[in-house]
Amino acid sequence: MPQLTQAGRGGGRATSAVEEPAPAKVNLYLRVTGRRPDGYHLLDSIAVFAGAADLVHAVLAEGLSLAVTGPEAGVLADEPDNLVLRAARALAAATGARAGAAITLDKHLPVASGIGGGSADAAAALRALNALWNTGLDAAALHGIAAGLGADVPVCIAGRPMRMQGIGEILSDAPPLPAFGLLLANPRIALPTPAVFKARRGGFSAPAGLPGRLPDAAALADWLRPLGNDLQDAAIALCPSIAEVLAAIAARPGCLLARMSGSGATxxxxxxxAATAxxxxxxxxxxxxxxxxGLG
Structure with missing residues (x-):
C-alpha cells in the first residue's frame, strides 16, 4: 500500500506526499512459446519481486515534473521522456485528473537489466499517483493503463508472485512458493530486450507444467532447473560477461540454482x-x- 504523509502546506492547502517502492522483478523461468503476427513473442514465466527496489516519491504540485536521484540515476540523466512521466500522463488522461505532481525517482536498480526496473518504476508511479490524486482506480483499471505502457508493467502493478503469459499481460496466480533467498548480480552492461529477442535462435517451448507443493528452496530449484530461460543463450552471445556472472553465482556456497532473469544481463x-543470499x-x-x- 502507498504510504501517505503530510508534506506541508502551499498556497493555503495541505499537500500530501506518497512513497511507493518499485521492486525488482525476477523471472524464475522464461519460456518463449510462440510469436504473434505483429512480431511480439508469446511468453510463459513466473515472476517474483525482490527486496531490492527503486522508490517513487510524489507530492502535489501545479505541474508535472520528475527528478531522478540515487546511485543508478546517472544513466537516466539524458533520457528525454522517462516511463514514470508517461505513466503519470496516462493516468491523468484515463481519469481526467487535473492535479500535478513533483515526482522523485530514487534509482537503485540498474537500467536495461532484465529485472523490470523501468516497468516497476512506472507501476509504482501509477499506484502512487492513484493515491495522491485520489482517482480511486482499482487494480483492474490500473492493469489496463499499465498494459499500454509496456509488457512488464501489468505484473509490476500486481507486485506479488504471478504467472505471466501472452506478451506478459495475461496474469494468473503463481503456485505457492516456499521461502527462499535471492542473490542478484549484473555486470553493469545494459542489454536492450529487442536485441536479445532478435538474436534468439531455435523453436518455441511448451508452457511449463505447474508443480504441487514445494516444501523448500531446494525443491523449488529442482522444479525450475529444466525449465530454463529461452533468452539466456542469445543474451550471452551478445554479452559474454553474463556467463561469467552465472558461473560466479553458481560457485557461491549454498547456491541451489543460477540463472539469468528476463532478457538479462542481471x-x-x-x-x-535471505541471510545466506x-x-x-x-x-x-x-x-x-x-x-x-529475500522477496519483497
Missing part, C-alpha cells in the same frame, strides 16, 4: 534463505551491481 541465484552477494566483485536478500 542473473540470480536461489539460496535456502545476502552473505553470498558480498563476495561478488565490487565492480558489479549486486544484492542479496
Amino acid at each position: 542473473c540470480f541465484g536461489i539460496f535456502r534463505d 545476502e552473505a553470498a552477494a558480498l563476495t561478488l566483485p565490487v565492480t558489479w551491481w549486486r544484492w542479496g536478500g
